Amino acid sequence: MAIIDAYTNEVEQTWCPGCGHYSVLRALKIALARLEIQNHQAAIVSGIGCSGRIGGYTKAYGFHGIHGRSLPVAQGIKLANKKLTVIAAGGDGDGFAIGTGHAMHAIKRNIDITYLLMNNQVYGLTKGHTSPLSDLNFVSKSTPLGQVEDPLRPSLLALSAGGGFIAQGFSGKQEELIELIMKGILHKGFSLINIFSPCVTFNPGKGYAWLRENLVSLGEDHDKKDYKGAFGAFLETSGLFTGLLYENDAPDYQSRIPLVSETPLTDLDIKNTRFLDGLIEEFI
């Protein structure tokens, strides 16, 4: 059995032929399998959009929620049961249009989950609308005369919001992407992996060929611990890079909670209500 089979299910995959998301799915499944995470210990939470299907195509607990809300749901799951491996995944519209507020606060909150931003710089499932990550002058059904706004830059936003693990990958660079997802899962805290995942149907201009030509790898000499350097590396490449941009070892949310308990919330005994007497006494 190939290692990927451990996480493969029989659900029919409906992405367009050539879609970058197939490769994100493949990298995720291999990363989970290589880390020997048991299927039932993984929860894949997605939003709405083409990317939203990823949880359904993975043999794990899959939660396909509402547009833009994958991150609060994923955080809730991890807070309920810290033993789980929780992956949130969503497109650039899901994460950085309707879900921008949640993305910023998830980064700030630093709960130990991994967020795969399946970034194709376009709304695919609505059949081609401009996304907040679409380039200036991008022509689509919603910007027929060309987009007049500059795109948001998720990795820069994440750096500013205090992100402790910020990486960029590319569907077309599988081995690097698998490594990044594994590192993201192992990172104790919130990890953002912004993945260039081409939409061959509605954004062919940013297809595999263009990305191969324009993406550079952060070299061996890039210091992932250097916060200021991370801004520099982003600006020097205009954000067109792959690799681990920045990582720190700030403690994650659940380690910072006062009176932190090792017991997951799911394992608490709720049958016993003897504590009530003491609580009511405080009101006398």
Next chain:
Amino acid sequence: MKTFTLIIGGTQGEGIVSAGSILAKAFSRSGYYTYTHRTFASRIKGGHTRSRIEITPYKNAAAGTSANLIVAFDKKTAETCFDFSPQGCIIVADEKLGTMPKGPACHPENIFLPFSEASAKAGNKLAKTTAALGFLCRLLKMNEDLFRELLAEKYKKKGGSVLQSNLDAFSAGVDMAEMPFFKKYENFKLDTVPSVKRPVMTGNYALALGALAGGCRFISAYPITPASEIMEYMSAKLPAMGGLMVQTEDEIAAVTMAIGASYGGVRSMTSTSGPGLSLMMEGMGLAAMAEIPLVVIDSQRVGPSTGLPTKVEQSDFDTALCGGHGEYPSITLSPYSLETCFSLTRKAFDLADQFSCPVFVMSDLALGLFPQTVDSFESLAKDPSGENSAPGDLGEGPYFMRYGENCKVRPAPGTPGGIHYTTGLEHGPLGAPDNSPENRIGMMKRRMEKFDSLSKDPGIALEKTSGHLLVIATGSVYGICQKALLGLGGEAVLGALHRLKPFPKEQLSALSESFDSILVVEYNYGGQIYELLKKNIQPESLGKLHSLIKFSGEPFTLFEITNKAKELM
């Protein structure tokens, strides 16, 4: 005296509220029941605030008795409190006010007392309300040591000098009640009652305690008046119990995070008020569609939009009943006392678990924020029931038929053999999207018809099931109706509507036959509960239904209720 009502008012931030709560505690520790009506503005410092405290030998859940005494630290207190009886009511004003406010028709006795001066002498300008406490304690012949004990409990953390200055101000206040002026108020002594210490709290705390008793160990919420105390209290108490409160970036995150935690296998909730409830609607559809338990407490205030954040209304029922898009199952409960704030919230978690759907608990500002003395909740506490979320190991099967016929088990992630898919899309038995018409019909029926058993349970609590007039109320209106109807000598029967969805249709049918008239009393413009009854009552009884509404933001007066009730009797 059997009952005593006093008002203490001044500028927000001056200690008016804490003086009121010390008074309520002192009387509740002495065997009396108290009900405090608070008036406040949506600002922190400045602006007028007052607490109106009714002290009774019996349980009382509403304001409305004439004031005997007013302690004024600002002119507005006296000016806006001329709803007291002219006979025997006195205004005691802080000397610093300079001139005594003039009342309209009635002519209460006035006197200045040097509360500010006494607190300055004690070396703590903030202690002027403590001086008033001393005055009240002696005037009402209460136990001074009890008050000193309460002051010590309140101020010991702030250091010895703060406590000492408060004790000094208190003693100065005690002496003020010895002035010859008060000789004629010798009768200001409450009848003795059996010495029982009872808790005094607001509905928000009762709701939070009910949640804890119901097994809730996770709450994600966003601060909002008048619901914030729920999340505050949970955040103070949950960590020691192994649980957690998360303050989210907005109400959408609050509801979806609670859904995530609930899906993750822990009893979870969120709490909010109207503006937050509007934002949370997409979460209701998701929880209902994906069959995930969720408890949402809504402390209603005046809407729409920002409305009147510090005033009471019951105008979110329609939103709770059918606010989100599409058709989905949910349960709507409505507490009508502090005891039911506790017991219904506790029960909400069992129902959410049993039916795997959102459960609303509809409180309101007056129920949530106005402190009252309660009998202990211990008798209402039952161990949480429901086991749907903890199936243990489900064996080897590759997938679990989570949405299969008759399946109510919800395996949380981490459960071996429980892997399934969860989605807000229409889905088949495994949870995978399925848009076939046959599946759609089956799944809609699965969700929409799951309450058949629950809808037969009574949703109206009442002591007599027949009579001339049945008055239906819920929330804080119930307490007011209870008080008002006492004055009518038991001729009208009061019913508490505590479950709006699924609506107790059969019970209403029976009641509509055994009563001549039904009066629905509520705080909104559209008569939302009245319309709900109208929809559910059999057509031949429609003529029996009557409505009394109020949407000014102010509570009903007893007169408004009795007047309408008399009209119908």
